[in-house]
Amino acid sequence: MNIGDVAALSGLPAKTIRYYEDIGLVKPLRSTNGYRIFRESDAHKLAFLGRSRALGFSIEDCRNLLALYEDEERASAEVKEIAEQHLERIDEKIAELKEMRATLAHLVDACAGDHRPDCPILADLATKQHDEEQLKRTA
Amino acid sequence: MNIGDVAALSGLPAKTIRYYEDIGLVKPLRSTNGYRIFRESDAHKLAFLGRSRALGFSIEDCRNLLALYEDEERASAEVKEIAEQHLERIDEKIAELKEMRATLAHLVDACAGDHRPDCPILADLATKQHDEEQLKRTA
DNA sequence: GCTTGACCTTCCAGCAAGGGGAAGCCCTAG
DNA sequence: CTAGGGCTTCCCCTTGCTGGAAGGTCAAGC
Numbered sequence: 217m218n219i220g221d222v223a224a225l226s227g228l229p230a231k232t233i234r235y236y237e238d239i240g241l242v243k244p245l246r247s248t249n250g251y252r253i254f255r256e257s258d259a260h261k262l263a264f265l266g267r268s269r270a271l272g273f274s275i276e277d278c279r280n281l282l283a284l285y286e287d288e289e290r291a292s293a294e295v296k297e298i299a300e301q302h303l304e305r306i307d308e309k310i311a312e313l314k315e316m317r318a319t320l321a322h323l324v325d326a327c328a329g330d331h332r333p334d335c336p337i338l339a340d341l342a343t344k345q346h347d348e349e350q351l352k353r354t355a
Numbered sequence: 356m357n358i359g360d361v362a363a364l365s366g367l368p369a370k371t372i373r374y375y376e377d378i379g380l381v382k383p384l385r386s387t388n389g390y391r392i393f394r395e396s397d398a399h400k401l402a403f404l405g406r407s408r409a410l411g412f413s414i415e416d417c418r419n420l421l422a423l424y425e426d427e428e429r430a431s432a433e434v435k436e437i438a439e440q441h442l443e444r445i446d447e448k449i450a451e452l453k454e455m456r457a458t459l460a461h462l463v464d465a466c467a468g469d470h471r472p473d474c475p476i477l478a479d480l481a482t483k484q485h486d487e488e489q490l491k492r493t494a
Numbered sequence: 495g496c497t498t499g500a501c502c503t504t505c506c507a508g509c510a511a512g513g514g515g516a517a518g519c520c521c522t523a524g
Numbered sequence: 525c526t527a528g529g530g531c532t533t534c535c536c537c538t539t540g541c542t543g544g545a546a547g548g549t550c551a552a553g554c
Contacts, residue, residue: 218530218531219530219531220530220531229512229513230530230531231512231513231514232511232512232513234532234533235511235512235513239511249519249520249521249531249532250519250520250531250532250533251520251530251531251532252531252532260481264480264481267479267480268480269511270455271455271458271459271480272452272455272459274510274511275510275511281477281480284474284477285477285480285481287472288472289472290472290474290477291469291470291471291472292466292467292468292469292470292471292472292473292474292476292477293468293469293470295466295468295474295476295477296463296466296467296468296474296476297468299459299462299463299466299476300463302459303456303459303460303463306452306455306456306459307456309452310449310452310453310456313411313445313448313449313452314449316409316410316411316445317442317445317446317449319410320410320411320438320441320442320445321442323438324435324438324439324442327431327434327435327438328431328435329431329432329434329435329436330430330431330432331430331431331432332430332431333426333427333428333429333430333431334431335423335429335431335434335435337431337434337435337438338420338423338424338429338431338434340406341403341406341407341410341420341424342399342403342424357501357502358501358502359500359501359502368541368542369502370541370542370543371540371541371542373503373504374540374541374542378540388502388503388548388549388550389502389503389504389548389549390501390502390503390549391502391503408540413539413540414539414540
């Protein structure tokens with residue numbers, strides 16, 4: 217397969233696939249004309265990578281997952297730990313975003329959003345008390 | 356004030372403050388020895404930026420918010436729109452993360468996490484059906 | 495006066511994870 | 525034989541900084 221075929225199969229852009237080769241995630245063969253040749257196993261790996269990335273795993277996580285995937289002797293505990301750590305990171309991010317969301321929603325709510333210049337959003341950004349006191353007051 | 360002082364005041368690293376000058380967010384004066392001199396107004400702006408960034412606004416959003424903040428003739432509607440768009444982006448991100456989280460939590464749950472090689476996480480990443488069928492089956 | 499250490503300056507490099515686009519082969523169809 | 529699409533490498537761009545090297549400055553201590 218050429219890169220276009222495997223791109224269509226995996227859903228990854230050709231650019232991304234070349235990048236993955238660059239950083240050593242896949243090692244396609246080369247034809248005499250210089251074209252990359254992807255085997256079934258390469259296509260399979262790329263699909264694996266696409267799905268791992270879609271779940272938010274970092275490239276390094278993907279590299280490790282792929283290595284475990286190829287290792288018939290792996291312990292599932294190793295895989296699980298990577299996944300659990302990722303789950304934790306996701307939870308942290310969600311928590312962070314929710315906090316931002318809460319503050320921002322408050323401010324948006326308090327802002328008239330008309331032609332007048334008075335704006336609680338700007339007022340808040342301009343003052344220092346981003347602490348519980350203020351949260352209580354605006355709650 | 357020197358950069359160290361304003362860094363302590365605003366909570367931003369000196370590096371970040373230099374970067375903000377680079378991209379034109381603040382314009383400190385210069386002393387004869389080449390040191391940056393920050394006025395009260397600069398310190399104030401940096402604090403504003405720090406808080407805006409903490410709420411997740413992009414640098415471009417911050418630039419616009421800062422301009423509106425300095426414009427006494429602004430309409431609060433303009434501020435509100437920036438904030439609302441940001442709120443939407445946050446909501447999208449939260450939704451995306453929650454979906455990842457759900458899938459991942461399922462898989463982690465299904466994985467024994469012991470010395471054996473069998474691993475539903477890898478099995479899932481290796482197969483193509485990331486659709487409702489599978490969600491139903493694993494639910 | 496001299497040294498030491500904490501500041502400050504600039505510039506260069508790099509992170510994640512690719513995206514955009516130029517310049518130039520290769521291959522096939524009409 | 526030419527047009528087009530696909531492929532190649534190469535390098536810069538993105539976001540928002542962060543680290544480090546090489547060097548100037550300043551205040552304190554001896």
